Amino acid sequence: MGRRIWGPMRKIDLVVWAEPSRRLGIECKYQKDPGTAEEKIPTLIRDIDAWPIDGIVVFDGQGFSSNMRAFLLSTGKAVEFSDLEMWLRLYFGLDI
Secondary structure (H helix, E strand, C coil): EEEECCCCCCCCCCCEEECCEEEEEEEEECCCCCCCCHHHHHHHHEEECCCCEEEEEEEEEECCHHHHHHHHHHCCCCHHHHHHHHHHHHHHHCCC
């Protein structure tokens, strides 16, 4: 999926498509316990801007702080796992 913002090749978790020209890259993040994984999230959001297709972060787990959850949702590039099905239906124009 191209390169990360500092150069190395980027691999993402999933690419979904409903039409030949409508693709979405999905990066999945789960954090069970509080920790330093949150520090990598802002860089991931910047990486998504460099992808050749649209992309989102799907996140879940009690380990994400309320501040990080708010940051993720404020970017417009993240969705909580519990909201993923509805989000995908809207994105791909499927029946709700």
